[in-house]
Amino acid sequence: MELKVEKVGDVSVIKVPGRSLEASNVEEFKQDILPILNESGRVVLDIKNLDFVDSSGLGAFLSCLRTLNERGGDLKIAGMTKAVRALFEVVRMHRICDSFDTVDEATKAFE
């Protein structure tokens, strides 16, 4: 999975490609993002391309968050579509991870 990374100051903005993050492709995502997370402390996941995320995708986000937290870093999510927002509302993801409409808002939230 090709993950494009852009640096905004000391924040790594990772653009998640594809239309969905689900059971069929989540292992590839986790494998490909881990090296990036190991090099980063502050990460914004740009998920505006994702029309759908299931519980496996949710688990992948939680894995990213845990990996960063263990090293004193943090994760923010930007660009949730309505479908992804619906999932996040069901599990109350906002309790542990901040999300924003835009990458700009998410990166500024680290300041």
Place this chain on the structure above:
Amino acid sequence: MKRLGKVPTAVSSKSCRESKPLSHAEKKLNCNLAELAAVRDFVRQACGDSVLDQKSITLLELALTETTSNVIRHAYKGRTDGRIDISADTYADRVVIKLYHRGLEFHPKPQELPRLDVGQEGGYGLYIIEHSVDEVKYLREKDGRNCIVLSKSRGESHRKIGSQQIQTRSSNNGAEG
């Protein structure tokens, strides 16, 4: 996907829980996680002219995706020769989706809100299913076929989850898993 066509939508308030759907659609799936996108397409097409708003359709997609994924991974334990059949019936006030399979029987208990902060990466699927639709039923037909029923109504309604053994129906959709 086989569609049986639509019945005129003028129904009396007394018959809102009528047994005859306004429309019916079916789809057969291979036992492969690559089918999950097709599952969502099926829901969107089946619900397109239904009473459900977009958010409700999204939640129904989510619930059926999770259900299908669970059946593939756990009920069939990753077998690729298993068959899954899904149907969607739209009524005046709700959409009912049924997933049939011949994998392992499963009757989950009601799930509590998961704690996302405890390092657990999985196991959220059942909670998501339960809280995305208004009713979930895990049924077992006498001939051993399992049927998971997801029901999503227009507007607010109580969530229900249940399981039971039912008589084999005299008519079926020809599915064998």
